[in-house]
Amino acid sequence: MSNELFRTCPESGLQFHRPAERLMKAHAVVAVVILLIGGIAALLVTLTRWPAVHLLPADRFYQLLTTHGVNMLIFWMISFEIAILYFCSSTLLKVRLATPKLAWVGFTLMLAGIIINNLAVASGTASVMMTSYVPMPANPNFYLGLILFAVGALIGCFIFLATLVIAKDEKTYEGSIPLVTFGALTACIIAVFTIASGAIILVPTWLWSLGYINHIDAAMYRVVWWALGHSSQQINVAAHVSVWYAIAAIVFGARPLSEKVSRTAFFLYIAFLQLASAHHLLVDPGLSAEWKIFNTSYAMYLAVLASMVHGLTVPGSIEVAQRAKGYTNGLFQWLRKAPWGNPIFSGMFISLVGFGFLGGISGVVMGTEQINIIIHNTIYVPGHFHATVVIGSTLAFMSLTYFLIPTLFRKQVAFPAIARLQPYFFGIGMSVFALAMMGAGTLGVERRHWDMAFTGAPLGFEYPASAYTMMGIMGLAGMVAIIGGAMYILVTVVSVFFGKSVESESSYGTATTRLMRAEPIFIPEGGHSAAGKWGFAAPGTFVLAMFFLVTFVLYYAVNWKYLASVWPLS
Amino acid sequence: MSAIQPPAELVWWKQPLDKVEGTWIGIALVWSLIMFFMMPFWHVYGKQNLSSEAYRTTPQAYMAKTQAMVDQYTIRTETSAQLPVVRPPPGSDVYLLGRLWQWWPLLELEKGQTYRLHISSMDWNHGFSLQPVNINTQIIPGYEMVLTVTPDTSGEQTIICNEFCGIGHHTMLGKIYVTEGGR
Numbered sequence: 001m002s003n004e005l006f007r008t009c010p011e012s013g014l015q016f017h018r019p020a021e022r023l024m025k026a027h028a029v030v031a032v033v034i035l036l037i038g039g040i041a042a043l044l045v046t047l048t049r050w051p052a053v054h055l056l057p058a059d060r061f062y063q064l065l066t067t068h069g070v071n072m073l074i075f076w077m078i079s080f081e082i083a084i085l086y087f088c089s090s091t092l093l094k095v096r097l098a099t100p101k102l103a104w105v106g107f108t109l110m111l112a113g114i115i116i117n118n119l120a121v122a123s124g125t126a127s128v129m130m131t132s133y134v135p136m137p138a139n140p141n142f143y144l145g146l147i148l149f150a151v152g153a154l155i156g157c158f159i160f161l162a163t164l165v166i167a168k169d170e171k172t173y174e175g176s177i178p179l180v181t182f183g184a185l186t187a188c189i190i191a192v193f194t195i196a197s198g199a200i201i202l203v204p205t206w207l208w209s210l211g212y213i214n215h216i217d218a219a220m221y222r223v224v225w226w227a228l229g230h231s232s233q234q235i236n237v238a239a240h241v242s243v244w245y246a247i248a249a250i251v252f253g254a255r256p257l258s259e260k261v262s263r264t265a266f267f268l269y270i271a272f273l274q275l276a277s278a279h280h281l282l283v284d285p286g287l288s289a290e291w292k293i294f295n296t297s298y299a300m301y302l303a304v305l306a307s308m309v310h311g312l313t314v315p316g317s318i319e320v321a322q323r324a325k326g327y328t329n330g331l332f333q334w335l336r337k338a339p340w341g342n343p344i345f346s347g348m349f350i351s352l353v354g355f356g357f358l359g360g361i362s363g364v365v366m367g368t369e370q371i372n373i374i375i376h377n378t379i380y381v382p383g384h385f386h387a388t389v390v391i392g393s394t395l396a397f398m399s400l401t402y403f404l405i406p407t408l409f410r411k412q413v414a415f416p417a418i419a420r421l422q423p424y425f426f427g428i429g430m431s432v433f434a435l436a437m438m439g440a441g442t443l444g445v446e447r448r449h450w451d452m453a454f455t456g457a458p459l460g461f462e463y464p465a466s467a468y469t470m471m472g473i474m475g476l477a478g479m480v481a482i483i484g485g486a487m488y489i490l491v492t493v494v495s496v497f498f499g500k501s502v503e504s505e506s507s508y509g510t511a512t513t514r515l516m517r518a519e520p521i522f523i524p525e526g527g528h529s530a531a532g533k534w535g536f537a538a539p540g541t542f543v544l545a546m547f548f549l550v551t552f553v554l555y556y557a558v559n560w561k562y563l564a565s566v567w568p569l570s
Numbered sequence: 571m572s573a574i575q576p577p578a579e580l581v582w583w584k585q586p587l588d589k590v591e592g593t594w595i596g597i598a599l600v601w602s603l604i605m606f607f608m609m610p611f612w613h614v615y616g617k618q619n620l621s622s623e624a625y626r627t628t629p630q631a632y633m634a635k636t637q638a639m640v641d642q643y644t645i646r647t648e649t650s651a652q653l654p655v656v657r658p659p660p661g662s663d664v665y666l667l668g669r670l671w672q673w674w675p676l677l678e679l680e681k682g683q684t685y686r687l688h689i690s691s692m693d694w695n696h697g698f699s700l701q702p703v704n705i706n707t708q709i710i711p712g713y714e715m716v717l718t719v720t721p722d723t724s725g726e727q728t729i730i731c732n733e734f735c736g737i738g739h740h741t742m743l744g745k746i747y748v749t750e751g752g753r
């Protein structure tokens with residue numbers, strides 16, 4: 001290995017392969033620009049769904065909703081994830097990235113795909129929503145952009161895998177790959193499956209839009225599309241769980257409670273998460289109940305079990321690390337004394353709690369075969385996934401950014417006071433936003449709908465006043481979240497492009513950088529349970545987990561009760 | 571070592587489980603199984619289950635069946651567009667179609683009676699969302715879905731389209747009127 005190709009970050013001790021570093025930066029920068037575009041669309045879309053404002057005309061609304069969905073869910077998430085894959089392979093394993101040239105080809109394809117798709121939507125000829133259900137036609141470039149992006153992302157996945165192979169060959173690490181890299185590997189495997197499904201459905205659809213194929217079955221399209229659409233959410237879950245583990249390690253020096261459990265849980269993702277495309281098809285015609293039940297429950301909820309395990313082991317490992325540092329009073333001193341002013345930690349913790357309580361519970365409930373009847377396509381659904389993919393994944397990625405700015409970009413974090421508050425604005429705003437959407441959805445308000453007052457319709461319907469209140473709360477809370485998003489973009493862009501470089505300071509010990517700095521790696525002494533209670537290494541976390549379970553059980557039961565009140569169907 | 575470093579123990583898979591993890595895994599597994607068995611349980615003991623009865627169809631064939639029902643059972647028309655309101659006999663096959671941008675025809679059903687409600691789309695995907703009772707299903711062109719439904723509340727229900735279907739999506743409404751038994 002030639003040494004000029006590597007640099008060691010004096011703060012974190014991480015070793016960066018320079019070509020890999022440039023790629024990570026490029027992917028992260030593109031991701032943040034996309035987030036900005038998606039965020040502007042979010043602002044306008046939210047202001048339209050807020051009944052008191054009702055800003056845009058219908059055509060613009062649907063156009064911008066398409067822009068928002070595609071950019072956020074596909075382009076922002078996956079671009080950032082490719083940066084994470086490179087970080088978890090090249091940086092964490094201290095190895096050169098396989099074929100950086102090819103990686104740039106992948107990057108270029110992704111960027112080209114993003115531009116082509118966005119131009120198609122901007123032209124007004126592709127307002128078909130990210131799902132682009134056939135036979136509603138879109139400009140062929142809409143599909144072409146997605147295909148190019150997917151091919152680029154696939155190249156990124158293979159480079160990640162090849163880098164793992166190189167690291168093994170060159171013996172750059174001893175024993176097994178780190179847990180976080182294992183989590184990234186999980187994400188990568190799911191991504192390969194996902195992208196394959198995407199190709200199976202999007203290539204024919206593109207040919208259909210060009211007139212080379214004359215019919216695509218509308219039900220079959222939905223089945224295959226959701227094999228792409230649902231499993232791509234599992235890429236996000238595997239990625240953000242890895243980020244949680246990484247942040248627990250970075251901020252607290254936490255080690256997993258046990259490697260075996262955490263890795264098995266990731267393995268359950270690989271084994272079962274590709275199922276569950278049925279979540280989206282529970283009320284589609286003609287699919288058998290047996291298939292729906294098996295698929296929607298990921299074969300008996302084994303992947304849900306895995307998430308519940310991560311939900312315990314991540315905070316549990318933090319608790320153990322904190323207790324080992326002497327925060328052993330009562331059940332929760334470890335949590336009270338956590339660095340709540342450090343956005344790397346606070347964002348990660350809000351992400352974890354929000355993902356579990358709001359996203360996780362609502363997801364399992366609405367993914368129950370029969371309960372879906374009272375939820376399908378209501379605004380409850382975006383309420384659920386803003387809790388998973390925004391509070392869960394997006395906020396986790398934002399938190400990680402505050403670590404990457406000084407280590408990867410070698411810049412001081414600009415506006416530290418804003419950075420400190422950002423996770424709270426974004427996380428709390430989004431939580432209220434998601435809850436209000438779920439509330440409105442329970443009252444029957446529809447998703448992807450321009451006007452809940454049905455202006456101009458020959459027949460009418462009036463939602464109860466409470467539904468309007470919920471949508472108003474959604475609008476307000478959405479604005480808080482948008483401010484949180486803007487704070488993130490401000491801090492990131494100013495730090496990266498105009499920030500003081502870390503080297504320009506004589507020492508790293510300035511207040512600005514110390515906020516963002518990792519605590520030194522800490523190895524707890526005397527094994528796990530030494531500092532715990534009841535023989536539990538992490539008793540506080542266990543109590544939190546039981547609280548989660550009780551909430552889950554109650555909410556689940558309430559929804560069955562609600563379902564029992566609707567018209568008998570068979 | 572920490573989660574971003576290779577595990578300290580070379581044979582980490584032999585490391586014993588911590589009690590907190592073991593306990594939680596046990597609890598979570600039991601809960602997962604309960605949730606799983608709740609679904610088949612409801613198929614047997616619950617009243618709200620979607621049948622998987624569905625047929626392939628074409629817009630022309632489906633339109634013909636719907637038209638025949640409308641011709642036979644229309645009892646009045648509504649709005650300036652003369653939308654037919656159809657009152658099919660209890661127990662019969664009722665046809666509802668979704669198209670850009672209406673649910674056609676309007677229906678009048680009797681409380682407590684059971685109907686076989688067929689629904690299909692003439693063009694794109696639509697969403698059948700019956701409010702305020704809150705029943706939601708996906709309507710896909712080329713497929714005819716059959717719901718066996720027993721209205722158990724009387725009054726006016728509105729069918730709202732809840733799958734995006736183009737610029738007129740928000741105007742796509744229909745009605746199901748439920749009358750008290752025996753008229």
Ligand code: HEM
Pocket residue numbers: 042043045046049065066068069070072073076077129130131379382386389390394446447448449478479481482485
């Ligand atoms: C402050 C941030 C955000 C706000 C205020 C916001 C707001 C909204 C609103 C109002 C809708 C429309 C719901 C409807 O009418 O059906 C929507 C849809 C959506 N949002 Fe967001 N959003 C935000 C961030 C995000 C992020 C970060 C992601 C993904 C990572 C995301 C993914 C989506 C998706 C996938 C849809 C559905 C689009 C569709 O139905 O095709 N959003 N969002």
Ligand SMILES: [Cu+2]
Pocket residue numbers: 668669671695696697731732733734735739742
């Ligand atoms: Cu429609």
Ligand SMILES: [Cu+2]
Pocket residue numbers: 696697731732733734735736739740742
């Ligand atoms: Cu519609």
